[in-house]
Amino acid sequence: MGSVYRHELSSAFTGLTAYVFSAFLLLFGGIYTMAYNISMRLANFELVLQSISFLFIIIIPVVTMRTLAEERHQKTEQLLYALPLTMTQVVVGKYLALVTQFLLPVAILGLYPLALKLFGQVPMEAAYAALTGFFFLGAALLAIGLFISSVTESQSVAAGLCFVVMLLNYFLESLAELVPGTAAASLAAFGAIVILVGFGIYSMTKNAVFxxxxxxLALAGNLLVYAWRASVFEGLFASVIRELSLFSRFYTFVTGVFDWTAVVYDLTVIALFLVLTVEAMEKRRWSE
Amino acid sequence: MIEVSHLTKRYGSHLALDDLSFTIPEGQIYGLLGPNGAGKSTTMNILTGCLAATSGQVRIDGVDIFEDPMAAKKHLGYLPELPPLYMDRTPEEYLRFVARAKGVGDVPGELERVMALTQITDVKDRLIRNLSKGYRQRVGIAQAILGDPDIIILDEPTVGLDPRQITEIRELIQKLGENKTVILSSHILSEVQAVCDSILILSRGKLVACDTPDNLERLLTGGTALELEADTQPERLEKILGNLPGVTGLTVGETADKHAWARLETGKENLENLSKAVFFRFCDEKLPLLRLTPAKASLEDIFLELTGGKEA
Structure with missing residues (x-):
């Protein structure tokens, strides 16, 4: 794991990705700090973090796209399969390298509240709670990006796909509110998702019957619950989606609350997508 | 030592490997030969744990590659068909990564040893992207032999190289084969013949032969023949050779430079006697012999015969 981590990290710093990562976040972090904290004289650094969180939509695809897709494209993944390394070591090593690249701008952003403090009162706890939330949000999104990079051979496809997923993530809450609160609408939305997931399972297992x-079964289950007590479904879709949204959980931090459940949720997302990535890599050993 | 038993690999309905079994002893160079699509790369990918088999067993130095891949891979060095190189790194950086992954990153002098053996020390600080194909291939081989594995598996190591590079890589392989087990695949006969102690011939996923190059030749050469050339007309040649004892077949013809040639078929044991008889017969006729050679089936013929002759 250490070898993959070091290799990835030195590749990132030899190339541009690590610098792009930092430069983007720091540039916009600086602009918003100027605007909110200096021009508008607000003491809250959290607002800066909330504002720059939209950058993830762009940077996550850019930094994760090549991680595994490029290995496959250049056939260097054969080396990873042949070396005495488990896929878990490879995937975790690569993921930690990504997180380290992210940690650099986060650490620098962490100096801003200290600098602002020189000129007045700054709610430090809130600022650092938000920074922690910001870090875990980014870390979870990186895991999703890594997974997307593992399912395709082309960097551009990985980037495009990742961009769409990040965009969906960002606007998930607003999208969920578009679904009417009635039980029937919720049922229909869940039905659509079940069918989508069904197609996903088919494309991975190639087993039509299964x-x-x-x-x-899932559709029948939904219908049964609906027939039994339709009121369960009222507004359910929107609230489930709201719960699933990584960004809305981060916004809780911005309001000054250190939300442990959000951290646990982010860690769960990270673990889930790392496992999926390992499985995606292992599967290829079987089918190609 | 590699033991392969009843190895089968299916891609959907296509049977890529069909019940393959063989054993490769220590310290030999084995050639895996077969036309394109015979299953050479598939076999190598399975042996090195890069690919899962549908059924069957592979043991590397007694360790099952499917049950304990980590332990088995420590005995292996593998150069896939396309050298898996990171183009934006230098050979030294690349090899350092591989050394760490193999757990030999701290062994002093290992990197230098491997680079010296493969003669890439001069280019170790250049980007792999800028290296010639021959050098890239060497970096690939260097990667495979890092950590001094007992078994080195090379998939088409000389493909796409120029003749001088081919010779250099072959010499390197022979050097490696002095104390390691080396398996190399190729669809070029002369290459396998030149460097290998033994040859495995694959055709459509099946093992059709496994023997030394000499034995393969002997095994598959049914009758033996003599070929000769003399400064005369074919008709006269036919008359002279007409009633020699032990000849089972005679063909005569004319060469491009107006000489007559003949091919005499005979049983295996008779070759020497027949040569003497031909010599004395020509002496009697006071006719000079320009050429007299035993003709035997070449590996090329064997290969074509075994693999069905079409794709070769």
Whole structure:
């Protein structure tokens, strides 16, 4: 794991990705600090972090796109398979290298509240709670980006796909509010998702019967619950989506609350996507 | 030592490897030969743990590659068909990464030893992207032999190289084969013949032969023949050779430079006697022999015969 980590990190710093990562966050971090904290004389650094969190939509695809897709494209993944390394070591090593690249701008942003403090009162706890939330949000999104990079051979496809997923993530809450609060609308939305997941399972397992049966069962389950007590579904879709949104959980930090559940949720997302990435890599050993 | 038993690999409905079994003893150079698509790369990918088999067993120095891949891979060095190189790194950086991954990053002098052996010390600080194909291949081989594994597996190591580079890589392989087990794949016969102690011939996923180059030749050469050339007309040649004892078949013809040639088929044991008889017969006729050679089936013929002759 250490070898992959060091290799990835030195590649990132030999190339541009690590610098792009830092430069982007710091440039916009600086602009918003100027605007909010200096021009508008607000003491809250959290607002800066909230404002620059939209940058993830762009940077996450850029820094994660090549991580595994390029290995596959250049056939260097053969080396990773042949070396005495487990796929878990490879994936975790690569992921930690990404997180380290992210940690650099986060650490520099961490100096801003200290600098601002020289000129007046700054709510430090709130600022650093928000920074922690910001870090975990980024770390979770990096894990998603890494997974997307593992399912395709092309960097541009990985970047495009990742961009769409990040965009969806960012606007998830607003999108969820578009779904009417009625029970029937929720049921329809869940049905659509079940069918989508069914297709996803089919594309991964290539087992039509298995995925069809699973989809049918899930749909039937939904219908049964709906028939039993339709009121359960009222507004359910929107609230589930809100719970799933990584960004909305980060905004809780911005309001000054250190939300442990959000940290746990982010860690769960990280673990889930790392496991999925390892599985995606292992699967290729079987099918190609 | 590599033991392969009943190895089968399916890609959907396509049977890439069909019940392959063989054993490769220590300290020999084995050639895996076969036309394109015979299953050479698939076999090598499975042996090195890069690919899972549908069924069957592979043991590397007694360790099952599917059950304990980490332990088995420590005995292996692998150069895939396309050298897995990071183009934006230098050979030294690249090899340092591989050395660390193999757990030999701290062994002093290991990197230098490997670079000296593969003669890439001069280019160790250049980007791999800027290296010639021959050098890239060497970096690939250097990667495979890092950590001094007992078994080195090279997939088409000389493909796409110029003749001088081919000779250099072959010499390197022979040097490695002095105390390691080396398996190399190729679809070029002369290459396998030149460097290998033994040859495995694959055709459509099946093992069709496994023997030394000499034995393969002997095994598959049914009858033996003599070929000769003399400064005369074919008709006269036919008359002279017409009633020699032990000849089972005679063909005569004319060469491009107006000489007559003949091919005499005979049983295996008779070759020497027949040569003497031909010599004395020509002496009697006071006719000079320009050429007299035993003709035997070449590996090329064997290969074509075994693999069905079409794709070769």
């Amino acid at each position: 995925s069809a049966v699973l989809t049918m």
